[in-house]
Amino acid sequence: MMDGVAASDKMRVLLFFFFFSLCSGSITAIFGCFDSVEMGGGSLTYFKSLAGLAAAATTTAAMAPAGAAADFFKMPLCGRSFRLEEASIDDMQKAMGNGTVTAVQLVECYAQRVLQTDDYINSLLEFNPDALDIAANLDRERRAGKVRGPMHGIPFTVKENIGTKDKMETTAGSWALLGSRVPRDAFVVKKLREAGGVLLGKATLSEWADMRSNNYSEGYSARGGQARSPYNFTVNPGGSSSGSAIGVAANAVAVSLGTETDGSVINPAMRNSVVGFKPTVGLTSRAGVVPETEHQDTVGTFGRSVRDAVYTLDAIYGKDQRDNYTLAQQSPRGGYTQFLTNKRALRGAAFGLPWQCFWRHADPEQLRQLTALLDLIKEAGATIINGTEITDYETIVSPDWWDWDWGTRRGYPNESEYTVVAVDFYNNINTYLSELDNTDIRSLEDIVQYNYDNDGTEGGNPWPLGNPAFYSGQDGFLASLATKGIQDETYWQALEFTQTKTRKGIDNALNYKGKKLNGLLVPPAVGQSYQISAQAGYPIITLPAGIHSATGMPFGLAILQTAWAESELVKFGSAIEDLQKTTAGNQYKRSLPTWEGYKKKPIPLLNIYEGSD
Numbered sequence: 001m002m003d004g005v006a007a008s009d010k011m012r013v014l015l016f017f018f019f020f021s022l023c024s025g026s027i028t029a030i031f032g033c034f035d036s037v038e039m040g041g042g043s044l045t046y047f048k049s050l051a052g053l054a055a056a057a058t059t060t061a062a063m064a065p066a067g068a069a070a071d072f073f074k075m076p077l078c079g080r081s082f083r084l085e086e087a088s089i090d091d092m093q094k095a096m097g098n099g100t101v102t103a104v105q106l107v108e109c110y111a112q113r114v115l116q117t118d119d120y121i122n123s124l125l126e127f128n129p130d131a132l133d134i135a136a137n138l139d140r141e142r143r144a145g146k147v148r149g150p151m152h153g154i155p156f157t158v159k160e161n162i163g164t165k166d167k168m169e170t171t172a173g174s175w176a177l178l179g180s181r182v183p184r185d186a187f188v189v190k191k192l193r194e195a196g197g198v199l200l201g202k203a204t205l206s207e208w209a210d211m212r213s214n215n216y217s218e219g220y221s222a223r224g225g226q227a228r229s230p231y232n233f234t235v236n237p238g239g240s241s242s243g244s245a246i247g248v249a250a251n252a253v254a255v256s257l258g259t260e261t262d263g264s265v266i267n268p269a270m271r272n273s274v275v276g277f278k279p280t281v282g283l284t285s286r287a288g289v290v291p292e293t294e295h296q297d298t299v300g301t302f303g304r305s306v307r308d309a310v311y312t313l314d315a316i317y318g319k320d321q322r323d324n325y326t327l328a329q330q331s332p333r334g335g336y337t338q339f340l341t342n343k344r345a346l347r348g349a350a351f352g353l354p355w356q357c358f359w360r361h362a363d364p365e366q367l368r369q370l371t372a373l374l375d376l377i378k379e380a381g382a383t384i385i386n387g388t389e390i391t392d393y394e395t396i397v398s399p400d401w402w403d404w405d406w407g408t409r410r411g412y413p414n415e416s417e418y419t420v421v422a423v424d425f426y427n428n429i430n431t432y433l434s435e436l437d438n439t440d441i442r443s444l445e446d447i448v449q450y451n452y453d454n455d456g457t458e459g460g461n462p463w464p465l466g467n468p469a470f471y472s473g474q475d476g477f478l479a480s481l482a483t484k485g486i487q488d489e490t491y492w493q494a495l496e497f498t499q500t501k502t503r504k505g506i507d508n509a510l511n512y513k514g515k516k517l518n519g520l521l522v523p524p525a526v527g528q529s530y531q532i533s534a535q536a537g538y539p540i541i542t543l544p545a546g547i548h549s550a551t552g553m554p555f556g557l558a559i560l561q562t563a564w565a566e567s568e569l570v571k572f573g574s575a576i577e578d579l580q581k582t583t584a585g586n587q588y589k590r591s592l593p594t595w596e597g598y599k600k601k602p603i604p605l606l607n608i609y610e611g612s613d
Helices: 007-022 027-035 043-063 089-097 103-121 131-143 187-194 242-249 266-270 306-316 324-328 364-379 417-434 444-453 475-483 489-510 528-536 566-582
Strands: 124-127 155-159 198-203 255-260 275-278 298-303 350-353 383-386 520-522 540-547 554-560
Touching: 089 103, 089 131, 089 306, 103 124, 103 131, 103 155, 103 198, 124 242, 131 198, 155 187, 155 242, 187 198, 187 255, 187 306, 198 242, 242 255, 242 266, 242 298, 255 306, 266 275, 266 528, 266 540, 266 554, 275 306, 275 528, 275 566, 298 306, 306 540, 306 566, 364 383, 364 540, 364 554, 364 566, 417 444, 417 475, 417 489, 417 528, 444 475, 489 520, 489 528, 528 540, 528 554, 540 566, 554 566
Parallel strands: 155 198, 155 255, 350 383, 350 520
Antiparallel strands: 124 198, 255 298, 275 298, 275 540, 520 554, 540 554
16 A cells, blocks of 8 residues: 555556647547557556546537536545535545545546546546645554645646746646746645645636737637636627636636736636635735736635635635735735625625616626525625615716727827736846746747747737637737836836726725715626726626526626625625525525537637626
């Protein structure tokens, strides 16, 4: 035995990881690789049977009549009797505690789920070849009576722009950084490992976290390919933390980490019917994460429940000397799990509804479903006050959906978020690149040139040259390059305007006629809602809330709060979720994927936002 795992079984699973990487993560390719090698000891038979389970499901799904796909993506039991599909972290801990399943088996079962689904949704870019060893060591600790906490033995993934000092790559989805080596684990990865999490692998993403292009196929990267929502394969899956949300939604991993500059946690979470938690800028360290702007970047969490997302948040937040923003954080002793509650907490609660700012932009079907959920919240004892608007929303909120260059489009680049981001990215990416080993890419200029030199894959030029997934080429990079990182008067005015206006606007709305509200309820399918929060650097949580009939894509209900008010988001996010789950006949909650359009593989994806006018 090796760390509680039979040596033969350990070698088989390790070889599975090897073949997944070697064969481009494709079930068909894996079979081709199997046929081209000789393996002793029954390993070839074992792997063909493991991959065969996935291949059987995907092949049958491809042959299935329309509407029957969901039946063919069902998950088998994990071990002899554990139902892993929709299992919570608490469920997994109980099963590991009573011996029903081990951390090693959770890794194996999630690996099987990835094989079953990844030819379709492409949520995982790279497996961690150390995952089995990590899980085995944690199983050994458990047998010795040591359990580190709620994350002990729980498989998780991280967005591929989050650095890991191991056998995996950190490339932000770009071939330009392939082979580069980071100096250390990102702080959030280090913390989650210490909490007992098992890093299963790296999730797919929109390349360079959406910074490189302004017209592109969301969820696509040259290295990772196109991530697709298990709810509809043909439309925007949300991003840029696409694979993180998709993997959790499809039960291909327990929880995941993503990054957000402006919507990159909340948007994919909402569009894949999972919980997304974006904390205040500075609560979670950005050290070791491929950056955009220090003023808005943050690391957030994805889970199928508020509790799972909060367990993960508790494991990663904290002060880090390599990120001075974290040194000013205001966090509670004992973490955020203590604030989890139930629907009884809604009695006497008061929420604001910024109708003119955001709600009026939602389409009729979304309004019908969300207002039905709002009625449930009121019936549970909460007060919802309409018309609690963001101060000066007429100026700072775009009337035409999400637009991070809204200031420039109305004639004021010194009031534009994009003015700040473009300058910050130039400086931040050059600083990040300076710490890497084994790469010739040392500046934004080098990245831009690499994309031109590798136009067919990296899309340096706009379509019809380059890559159709990067329809506008690398116009985002070029805009940043043009600034040379110079923090001129326009830059400082833009930073002051966007931060001050949005913070004052949210804070004023939360203090309605002298009454302190417990949050602002917003429809996150209207992208302006999370954009105002992003510019302020404030926290936001989104909960699954409904499905749009035209496309089958989910949407959510989000809560905005002021800086360092994560405890309020945990309290009332969990209360609303409990109400959703315990109200008989309520349909406005998380639903399982339907796998619409599973036979289709378009690139670029349709850029449809069902919930916004």
